[in-house]
Amino acid sequence: MTCAVGHAFAGEALEAERLDAVRRSLWAAVNALSADATGLRAVARQRGDERMLRLAEESLRHSDTVRELARAFDARAGERSERDQAATQPE
Numbered sequence: 001m002t003c004a005v006g007h008a009f010a011g012e013a014l015e016a017e018r019l020d021a022v023r024r025s026l027w028a029a030v031n032a033l034s035a036d037a038t039g040l041r042a043v044a045r046q047r048g049d050e051r052m053l054r055l056a057e058e059s060l061r062h063s064d065t066v067r068e069l070a071r072a073f074d075a076r077a078g079e080r081s082e083r084d085q086a087a088t089q090p091e
Contacts, residue, residue, distance in 0.1 A: 016077075019076060019077055020077065022073055023070060023073040023074060023077060026066055026069050026070035026073060027070050029066045029070075030063050030066050030070055033059050033060070033062050033063035033066060034059075034060070034063045036056075036059045037056045037057070037059035037060040037063060038056075040052050040053070040055050040056035040059060041053065041056040044056055
């Protein structure tokens with residue numbers, strides 16, 4: 001496979017790069033949502049703002065959901081890595 005820039009990839013390498021990019025993006029989203037929840041919670045407590053506290057709880061729930069997806073991608077990457085290692089082991 002060749003991308004628009006002209007880089008050539010084998011199918012397995014392309015899949016590995018794609019999975020890794022998605023995995024990194026998911027973990028970045030987990031971190032952003034967790035930081036958002038922490039910030040909102042701190043401001044909500046300081047101001048006694050129930051609406052902000054609900055927003056913080058919502059961000060935390062979203063973070064938990066995305067974390068589950070990120071862990072699933074980590075598991076897929078681990079399975080792929082184990083499969084690759086088994087394929088290269090001498091018998």
